[in-house]
Amino acid sequence: MADNTLATHAKAPRSAASHEAAQDESSALAFLRSESLTTVLQEKIERMILGGELKAGERINELALAQAFGVSRSPIREACRKLEQAGMVEIIKNRGMFVCSIDVQRAMDIYEIRGALAGLAGKLIVQRASDDDIAALRLMVQGMKDTVRSGGVAEYYRQNIAFHSALVRCTGNQRLVDMFLGTDKELHLYRHRSLVQPSGIAISNQEHDDIVEAIAARDAARAGRAFKRHVLNGKARALAAATAADAEQGGGSSAI
Structure with missing residues (x-):
């Protein structure tokens, strides 16, 4: 009997520990x-x-x-x-x-950060992009050329975002990807589809072509400059489009 009592007491701590472990897992x-x-x-x-x-x-x-x-x-x-x-x-x-509602000043601040990230991304892409990556980017640029010819502004907007995502992923740096795409999401709140002007999409896609060709030439400095210039030119286009939209809505009146 004494032996059974000891055995029972010996099992008790293990049972309590098992119960605690089960609770932790749950x-x-x-x-x-x-x-x-x-x-x-x-x-x-x-x-x-x-x-x-x-x-x-x-x-x-x-x-x-x-x-x-x-x-x-x-x-x-x-x-x-x-x-x-x-x-x-x-x-x-x-x-x-x-x-969030992004005003002009905040949007311009985000574009400046995005430009700095683009300069770094361009250099890293040259070092890390495979030939298949470059071929895929060229296909995307060609697809956007077709869209420019057809005048599909809304479709170009979608393709443009997809291209930037594919481009920056070629850096192989996930933290940089997250930061760059984070600026895309923030700018979406400012850079609405209606602000993408038909006259600007051909210029925008020529800049895409310049970036990809610099990457294909394995010229890191040129690719960094091309990507950063593209982002900062996008900043200028967005500002011009916003100014034009404000003028159309009320001549810049603060009453609106």
């Missing part, structure tokens, strides 16, 4: 599920912003989103906090959550 799984759900919702809301369903300056109705996605409001709020960190959502105390 908590870890719950955390992973929560993080996964937040990430999925973040991506869905981001697509709504980039697709124009949620417009710059618009208030985000977390209850409506929660009902649409079949979740509680808590993960919606957490997803929006992550989008706030990405510069796409603004959370105002006692007012709610809003899609």
Whole structure:
């Protein structure tokens, strides 16, 4: 009997430890599920912003989103906090959550950062892009040439974003990719499709061609300059388009 009692007491600590381990594992799984759900919702809301369903300056109705996605409001709020960190959502105390509205000065600041990243990216791409990468980039440029000829401004806008994404991924530097594409998402809130002028897309794509040919020549300095110049020229085009749009809407009147 004494031996059985000792055996029972000896097993008790192990049983408690097993229970604690199971609780830890359950908590870890719950955390992973929560993080996964937040990430999925973040991506869905981001697509709504980039697709124009949620417009710059618009208030985000977390209850409506929660009902649409079949979740509680808590993960919606957490997803929006992550989008706030990405510069796409603004959370105002006692007012709610809003899609960021980018003014001209902030957009110009972002373009300057983007230009510096582009200069570095151009040099790295020369060092790391394969011949297949370069062939794929040339095909994308050719596709945009066809779009320019047909006058498809909206389609060019989509192709332009895809080209920049493919181009910067050739750096092989994921942190640089994330930073560069982050500026793309922020600028989308300012650089709306309506601001892409038909007269500018042919010039823009010629600059794409210059970048790719510099990369194909394996000229790092030239590629860095070409990519940076393209971004800064884009800044000038966006500013000119915004100025023209303001003039059309009210001659620059502050009343609008």
